[in-house]
Amino acid sequence: MKISYYPGCTLKTKAKNLEDAALASMAALEVDFEELPRWNCCGAVHSLADDDLIHHVAPVRDLIRAMERGSDKVVTLCSMCYNTLARANLLMRDDEVKRKTINDFMDEEKDYHGEVEVVHFLNFLRDEVGWDKLRSKIKVPLEGLKLAPYYGCTLLRPKNVSIEPPGHPKIFREFLEVLGARVIDFAASTLCCGSYQILANPEAAETVAATILEGGINSGAEALVLSCPLCEFNLSKKQGDLLQKNMLSQEVPTYYFTQLLAIALGLGGEVCRFDLNDKISAELLKSKSLPSCDQAILT
Amino acid sequence: MPITISEKTIKSDFIEKVKKLSGQNIHKCFQCGTCGGACPMSGQLATLPRKIMRMAQFGLENEVAESKTFWTCASCHSCSVTCPRGIDLAKVMEALRQLSLRKNVNYVEPSKLPSETVKEMPQIAMVSCFRKMTS
Numbered sequence: 001m002k003i004s005y006y007p008g009c010t011l012k013t014k015a016k017n018l019e020d021a022a023l024a025s026m027a028a029l030e031v032d033f034e035e036l037p038r039w040n041c042c043g044a045v046h047s048l049a050d051d052d053l054i055h056h057v058a059p060v061r062d063l064i065r066a067m068e069r070g071s072d073k074v075v076t077l078c079s080m081c082y083n084t085l086a087r088a089n090l091l092m093r094d095d096e097v098k099r100k101t102i103n104d105f106m107d108e109e110k111d112y113h114g115e116v117e118v119v120h121f122l123n124f125l126r127d128e129v130g131w132d133k134l135r136s137k138i139k140v141p142l143e144g145l146k147l148a149p150y151y152g153c154t155l156l157r158p159k160n161v162s163i164e165p166p167g168h169p170k171i172f173r174e175f176l177e178v179l180g181a182r183v184i185d186f187a188a189s190t191l192c193c194g195s196y197q198i199l200a201n202p203e204a205a206e207t208v209a210a211t212i213l214e215g216g217i218n219s220g221a222e223a224l225v226l227s228c229p230l231c232e233f234n235l236s237k238k239q240g241d242l243l244q245k246n247m248l249s250q251e252v253p254t255y256y257f258t259q260l261l262a263i264a265l266g267l268g269g270e271v272c273r274f275d276l277n278d279k280i281s282a283e284l285l286k287s288k289s290l291p292s293c294d295q296a297i298l299t
Numbered sequence: 300m301p302i303t304i305s306e307k308t309i310k311s312d313f314i315e316k317v318k319k320l321s322g323q324n325i326h327k328c329f330q331c332g333t334c335g336g337a338c339p340m341s342g343q344l345a346t347l348p349r350k351i352m353r354m355a356q357f358g359l360e361n362e363v364a365e366s367k368t369f370w371t372c373a374s375c376h377s378c379s380v381t382c383p384r385g386i387d388l389a390k391v392m393e394a395l396r397q398l399s400l401r402k403n404v405n406y407v408e409p410s411k412l413p414s415e416t417v418k419e420m421p422q423i424a425m426v427s428c429f430r431k432m433t434s
Contacts, residue, residue, distance in 0.1 A: 008423070009422040009423065009426070010421045010422045010423045013421075013422065014421040014422070015421065041422075041426060043426065043430065044422075044423045044426040044427040044430065045374060045426075045427045045430050045431065047393075047430075048321075048374065048387075048389055048390045048393035048394075049320050049321075049390075049393050049394060049397045050319065050320055050321065050322040050390075050394075051319070051320060052397070055430070078423070080423050080427065081423075153373075153375040153376060153377070157375065157376035157377065157379070157380050158376045158379055158380060158387070158389075159380055166380065191339050191377075192339040192340075192373050192375030192377065194339075194373060195373040195374070195375065195424075195427065196373065196424055196427040196428035196431060196432075197340070197371065197373045197428075198420075198424060199407060199412070199416070199420065199424055199425065199428040199432075200370065200406065200407050200428055200431075200432050201343070201370070201371050203343070204340050204343040204371055205373075207342065207343060208339045208340065211339075229421045229423060230421055230423050230424050230427070232421075233419075233420065233421050233424060237419065
């Protein structure tokens with residue numbers, strides 16, 4: 001089985017902490033990933049207008065790159081990339097008319113029919129690595145950490161690309177339990193963070209972001225765990241604004257799920273790029289006195 | 300303010316455009332309001348999605364265009380996955396955005412964004428916003 005890895009734009013800049021920790025973890029888990037050659041931006045959102053096919057071209061090109069490598073699967077870390085690639089893939093698999101138009105348009109490319117499977121890294125860890133194997137590799141259980149998994153929208157909606165059957169998702173809970181953390185479920189874990197409205201209607205986005213953060217801490221969580229760089233921006237980077245506007249009662253640490261994976265695998269703080277997180281996030285980890293993640297986290 | 304509805308006010312071509320662009324049969328909506336209950340932005344909306352659907356069913360093009368509802372939509376699909384009639388409301392909102400944008404009007408003007416904003420935003424925020432809010 002040949003597995004391609006699709007990083008996406010933001011993971012190479014603002015979300016290096018999401019990517020670096022994941023790549024180090026993949027190596028530690030002896031997973032043979034190869035970054036897709038010549039990948040391009042997926043477009044971040046799936047085109048919803050029925051006559052707009054041109055915007056499907058970008059994600060389909062990425063899928064063709066994976067097919068050319070002979071990959072069965074293309075794995076993504078970013079929730080938005082996952083959603084965009086997975087929906088473009090289903091369109092090419094299921095819609096004969098649109099598939100033909102898109103394939104004809106890209107006449108320099110090989111025809112694509114949805115041959116590759118798009119997989120989010122959480123599903124890959126569960127289904128290909130397996131919770132039991134992952135558990136056996138844990139060197140630094142995240143004991144004493146009370147973590148609230150935050151799914152957001154794009155891992156779960158629409159239903160045909162949900163990383164779990166719609167209803168009550170549990171994959172994030174299972175993952176964090178394997179890492180040894182105490183998992184706190186909270187009602188707002190599947191609420192939208194405001195997404196791109198942070199640019200167009202910032203007040204509306206800030207209101208929902210504050211609702212999510214308050215929901216997490218009021219449920220007893222010490223931190224939120226994320227998988228999307230846009231959620232991270234709205235729920236972490238914007239916290240200063242929320243506090244200033246009295247929309248939030250206290251700072252809330254946030255982590256990417258891959259950072260916690262790397263820590264639990266004993267890879268130390270260096271690969272986690274905590275310098276890109278808020279200071280309070282590194283401080284919380286440090287306060288738990290977990291072996292191998294002391295000073296390195298804050299440097 | 301009451302809205303007058305008569306044969307003269309119903310814009311059939313608008314109804315057809317919404318149906319065609321969204322691929323959704325907007326007439327299936329029976330006004331239960333589940334969409335508004337699921338919408339994370341409902342507290343910010345003067346006109347809930349249920350009302351937008353009713354206006355669209357009656358071809359009230361101007362009334363729909365005056366609403367900010369579809370500009371406040373984040374395409375999170377909460378409404379779509381909960382609609383008991385199986386309507387993908389996110390696609391209806393996209394159709395309404397597109398009907399405005401295709402008049403060559405931008406809702407967000409990229410060139411007017413402050414440089415600090417551009418510097419701090421992750422790429423996916425800008426790419427997705429420009430995809431949804433510019434023509």
